[in-house]
Amino acid sequence: MIRTQKVRLYPNSHMRKVLDNGCDYRRFCWNVGLVTWNNMYDLSTIEPTSPKPSMYTVRNELVANKADWQYGLSARILQLAIADLGKAWQNFFDQAQPDWGQPAFKSKKAARQGFKTDRAKIIAGKLRLDKPHATKDWYDIRISRHADLSGELKVVSIYRENGKYWASLPFDVDLEDKPKTGKNSAVDVNVGHFNYTDGKLFTLPKQLKKLYQRIKFYQKQLARKRVLNVKQATQSHNYIAMKAKLQRDYRRVTNRQHDLIQQFTTKLVNEYDQIVIEDLSVKNMQMNHVASKGLHRSLFGYFRQVLSYKCDWYGKKLRLADRTYPSTQRCSQCGAIKRGDDKITLQGNARHQTKHNDYVCYNCGAKLDRDENAVANLLDLI
Template sequence: MNQGVVLAKEGNHGKLTLPVPAPYKGEWHSIRFSEIPKNAEFGTISFYREHGHYYMAVPYKYETPPYIHKHTGKKTGIDVNVSHFNDAEGEHYFLHKGNNGAVNLGRVYENIKHQQQILARKLEENGQIAGKRSKSYQKARIKLQKLYERAHRMQDDAMHRYTTHLVREYDAICIEDLDVKGMLMSHVASKGVHRALFGRFRSYLEYKCKSAGVKLVIANRFYPSTQRCAACGNVKKDDEKITLSGNKKHCTKHNEYVCYNKKCPNYNKVVDRDMNAMMNLTF
């Protein structure tokens, strides 16, 4: 399908020109690129349709200089949560609230919820499911798909920015080996886990650390980073454990860690649970 395709360069304002087939007469209109094509060799051009629009993917073949990591002598552990990530610099709400110039997805999620309600109403006509072929239903469906695509791209961009920042700032990084599939089976936290992109975070971090020569440590899945005191090493057990609803015995919240070891320097002090877990992962 790419035979005879001409990639117009800067002289033609970055347009794609296709030759006119023999059976047809007249000229074809050029297709304008969103960016001026790179001055490099390109592979097979792929055309596809998505959300009612046609797109074209042009793979370029050129070599990029290898990334040279500058050693900083710093290390960190990362405690991942549904709403935020914790590292040595503090909390990062880059997936929902927005932090350090990152995006805010809260409004996009609200728009998705609203559009889902609109689509559900258009699906039903006179109490029966009969609206799938209507034009208004198809328009609402495409609009919802575009919102999902926007959220996906914003999340992906935020994840790339964060993982790149970690690789550039630290020589050694430690993360937990989370049971993502098991967490997705929970009806309570499945949506939050899906939006938090735990699996994508690990895959991005793994290949970037390998490329930059940064040491990545995967902590054991059963390592009690949340239940262990970072100051004295005491591990909470049985009714002392911190759950999603906190600790009923001592009436503490789910985000509070209190060590009751009298020899601990943090004895009876309220410490942020996520920061405590991050310090346990910092080796």
């Protein structure tokens, strides 16, 4: 099983230049490879005997036309960049891909720059990259301490973002199945909280709300500076300092939310054998900008992604309820389904004057909490 660890890198001044050169070289190889690919395709349409573009033909063309300065950089950066370009063209012919589209050129102005290598090693708790030929000064890179560095290391992705360096370290590890508990659970996801069989998890605690208020303040100040000073605003020291604070708070929000999801999903796979969740279409749920913001902050998609791979890791079973399953409208006591004017909306039910969290069954007279009723309905699918 492949388990990926995201770690912070702390390179010295020399290795920082090496990482920057690797990021620039990957972008160069991608852009030149894309130009070569397009030229080969155009030529093959005119002359059928000319070679058609592929990962191998484009890679061989770039290797044959290497400049002298390229030999001072890792050859694996070029190889893996063209391999990813070939995968991008394969995905272009599959419109079912989430980010479907034609491969585009990489920009040096992008906030995130990176490269890949499959020859990195972990030596004494530090990351060692492959050393190019005729290179004298070379150092191992210190890694953040909390990382679990056990297993066989695969293709490492290194990237620079907001002046900081990160690495995704995929390890091939052997994971044992979690012991069976004989218990099942269901999770009903809502904006701001997740309900499950034994309780509730708040995904937007007070600390995050304070951070979001600061983010809103920084965004307003930056927008005001751009309106007053136009192009010169982004070059001022005050603007750069405030933008750094905004990015810092965004990182804090992401880290805290991801930590909540990781702890919650680990708790689920430790305590339950089968877990039921809803197969939600989040894009169709974004009715306006207010609802879109709440859905984005609640991390529905990230929760499903993490829970899916953890269930695969530890031998637990994950069930997805059909999108048409009326978990909110169905009564968990008698099975009656609300229809027409009796349906519960985000504001409750105007006809019967019920609130958002109230579920009143007009068939058996049961009075239930809306979220607890949805969890019970999902649990009936097991």
